[in-house]
Amino acid sequence: MSASREARLVQYAALIRKWNSAINLVAPASLAQLEQRHIADSAQLARLHPDPQGPWLDIGSGGGLPGLVVAIFHPELPVQLVDSDRRKVAFLQTAIRELGLANCTATAARIEELPPADAANLSARALAPLDRLVPYLDRHLAQDGTAWLMKGRNWQTELTAARRNWRFDAEIHPSTTDPAAAILQISNIRHG
Numbered sequence: 001m002s003a004s005r006e007a008r009l010v011q012y013a014a015l016i017r018k019w020n021s022a023i024n025l026v027a028p029a030s031l032a033q034l035e036q037r038h039i040a041d042s043a044q045l046a047r048l049h050p051d052p053q054g055p056w057l058d059i060g061s062g063g064g065l066p067g068l069v070v071a072i073f074h075p076e077l078p079v080q081l082v083d084s085d086r087r088k089v090a091f092l093q094t095a096i097r098e099l100g101l102a103n104c105t106a107t108a109a110r111i112e113e114l115p116p117a118d119a120a121n122l123s124a125r126a127l128a129p130l131d132r133l134v135p136y137l138d139r140h141l142a143q144d145g146t147a148w149l150m151k152g153r154n155w156q157t158e159l160t161a162a163r164r165n166w167r168f169d170a171e172i173h174p175s176t177t178d179p180a181a182a183i184l185q186i187s188n189i190r191h192g
């Protein structure tokens with residue numbers, strides 16, 4: 001890992017720990033395992049997609065997971081973080097400035113109200129069930145774009161439910177940080 005990437009990841013973890021009691025960026029009980037449970041978990045996207053195209057849109061970013069981690073791994077990639085919580089976006093803007101991530105922006109908005117982003121890549125973690133996410137993907141992904149959705153243990157049930165109203169291609173990547181979780185790689189979305 002490059003020195004600046006490693007230094008930024010350490011600095012990012014320190015910022016989350018500093019702000020967490022005020023804003024609740026991650027569940028307090030998980031703070032002790034921040035590096036593994038949240039940062040390494042998010043870094044899986046960089047491993048799965050080592051040379052991504054932009055723009056990359058991260059929706060419901062919260063404290064920057066996974067979008068800010070993607071921006072750290074790919075400092076040339078334009079990454080937009082979006083969250084409806086203004087306090088979290090204030091944290092993200094501070095983190096972006098302090099980490100010197102010129103490639104990354106943070107926007108306070110509801111994802112439903114954001115103009116279509118035409119994103120080449122889109123990520124979301126712990127935001128909503130898949131059937132509620134797919135309309136966001138339909139609105140914000142470029143026609144040949146790809147979504148990277150970090151899902152918990154119910155991912156199979158969510159996939160079945162989403163397929164009732166939508167058709168899409170899905171590739172399943174088992175999570176390396178949680179054996180029950182998966183990363184869903186979704187593309188070619190059509191109304192079903």
Ligand SMILES: C[S@@+](CC[C@H](N)C(=O)[O-])C[C@H]1O[C@@H](n2cnc3c(N)ncnc32)[C@H](O)[C@@H]1O
Nearest residue numbers: 060061062065083084085109110111125126127
């Ligand atoms: C459970 S948190 C997950 C945050 C982060 N992705 C993570 O994995 O730690 C969900 C986040 O989505 C944001 N959110 C929920 N609904 C939203 C919407 N409609 N538009 C934008 N952000 C939304 C919330 O403010 C919150 O920060």
